Amino acid sequence: MSAVTHTHSLIRTPLRLPATSPTDSHTDMSKLLLLLLWTWTSLALVRVPLKRMRSIRSQLRADGVLEEFLKDHRPEMFNRRYAQCFPLGTPSLRLGRSSEKIYNFMDAQYYGEISLGSPAQNFSVVFDTGSSDLWVPSTYCVSQACASHRRFKAFQSTSFHHDGRTFGIHYGSGHLLGVMARETLKIGSLTTLNQEFGESVYEPGSAFVNSKFDGVLGMAYPALTEILGNPVFDNMMVQNVVEEQIFSFFLSRYSGTPEGELLLGGKDEELYSRPINWLPVTAKGYWQIKMESVVVQGAMTLCPRGCQAIVDTGTSLIAGPTADIINLHQLIGATPTNIGEFLINCARMSSLPHVTFVLGGTEYTLTAERYVRKEMLGDREFCLSGFQAVDIVSPEGPMWILGDVFLTEFYSIFDRGQDRVGFAFAKHPT
Template identity: 80%
Template sequence: MMKLVLVLLVGWTWTSSALVRVPLRRVPTIRSQLRANGLLEDFLKDHRPDMFNRRYAQCFPPGTPSLRLGRSSEKIYNFVDAQYYGDITLGTPEQNFSVIFDTGSSDLWVPSTYCVSQACGTLHRRYRAFESTSFRHDGRMFGIHYGSGHLLGVMARETLKIGSLTAWNQEFGESVYEPGAAFVMARFDGVLGMAYPSLAEILGNPVFDNMMMQKAVDEPIFSFYLSRKTSSSNTQGELLLGGKDEALYNGPINWLPVTAKGYWQIKMDSVAVQGATTLCSRGCQAIVDTGTSLIAGPTVDIISLHQLIGATPTNIGEFLIDCVRLSNLPHVTFVLGGTEYTLTPEQYVRKEMFGTKEFCFSGFQAMDFVSAEGPLWILGDVFLTEFYSIFDRGQDRVGFATAKHPTEL
């Protein structure tokens, strides 16, 4: 499949003044909803936990006789634990959709009105091409294969709005087949990818690239503030398009260069447990991914980490921790660009209530994902909740600063 890569020059001049805030709502994880309804164990019997994060995708040109993939590229997206979503509109007049703003992928897709799967039922909104005067037919088909199923659809072009920003003639996918329980229980309708164009499976420019080309944003930057689960229901996360918000973080920004322009991939110096035991001791690569709920790493390292924090494996892929022991558990520190980012047990352990009983689950997950630069770690929402993240396409870098939460704002 041909890839379209857009090269951005650092010296571009930005003449617009658009800076748009997109509220991000946090909801119970799909995994916890499955568990609460007694469905998780049966679901995981057929779909190993590590497979939820594997995606294979391919675009098909007109006239393709079969939807069988000729080749595949492996990507990361955790549908089972997706938590943060916001709103967009497509079409004229506008049709509303909730999407995951995902820095671990580059494509935009929403369900089509012609979707035949249970996942496209009454809980999810579907795009109605025949009602939009700005709809443009594309003709190509696309397919995305997940460990728990696959997604098929057709491609189109449409007017996209995020807040007051508009991307004209935006390529996107209309899904017509979404098997799997994870899609059925998802609170979001689709996904809006925010990684580099080389990661895109739908030919054309990703959404943020289109906005930069059309000079819809003030700067070639977007940033994320993710709310904590323990915050009040009125506290929302935020995606800021076109800049960063100094009111949402403390201290200086630590900038790290992107090492491979596909994912937002950076170099990680090391991972330390209680400042002593060191993982990734010679440095390793990491992906900054808003679409993955947990922190993932190579199996050998995550097994060692779980042993150090006293996590016990279950028969459905979860790692349990004794809630009474939280105050005695070690801190886990990620060193990025010489700066330490420390997570306390209260920050890397997820608490969930089932009836009157509280359970504590590890926020770390084993996943063997290898790139040309070696094994990759994934810094997902467990990490990004604590640290404000800034994604700079102008200078190809990612910035981190300590996030301010409600008691600090």
């Protein structure tokens, strides 16, 4: 945890000093200094370095078992549980088995470190704006996936509180099952007391065996919680340990240093170019905003009458309605594979159109270099589309998901105090 830094910001508060006698001045000044010191240290900006690692999908591909894995795990089962955008049973919802609440971490790439307990036990987690729960593997987990990850040992912690309740998070291949607890959570020098979290005792399927992360820390609104506790950032706000009710993400384009950063309690002006474009949250579950349109350079306009978009750091791709994504893939010459991916001829990259997302009147343009993913299989490079088809029809209109393909290019700011999302152009090293 030493790589996580704690940044203080000067808080200027007008202070009026009462008239004092010389004998009182030393005492009063001491009190004032203590007050200023408390103000300085009680509110924090905490930087969490994010590591960019190979996703589960890429690891399975490199091991030559991706196709076999996907035969046993239907592709649509890796759609996240976006059913909770609106009440269950809504007839227009189409997500395969719409009654299931499903996460997708097959393509998650960015992870950071947290610790739980006293003394601290470290875990690598996905900081996920598309969910709200915190869970890590338990030492009592019996699944194969847990054996290859760090596991929480409750009996070693003096601050552990057993909750007594159980929980289940639905996945396409089964349920992640566990028990609930409360514990001291540390992220860098920031401490949150009595944080509700889940200890998983059973993790379904074999996907998590290949994951580089131990667990997940959800950063969406409380409406999405399945563990029935306060999300981490909500507890930070209640306990008044962050300077502002804001967190922000910078995701690097490349592996190396720095690979990315989560800033808790504010935003870093060194990592983006002004201005910030603020967009109000339209539904307090996901970080959901309105999108005016998606324009494919010189060819077509998708979402012409406006639609909704979920800003999601826990998924790698950009997802949209099937009809729109099919048209887009046809236009850029992407060909489907038998495992649900779309291949693009790497030699055609320079001739592919730009794709522009219009949000709050501002255009956010991705070139092919940004929306095409390059991967290696042995010594062979191949190119994959960064777009994925997922049908989600909400009362507010068609739904898109802006994942890391989008968020890598733009600094993202999540403001719980004013229920809004901000975007600015990220400053990437040249």
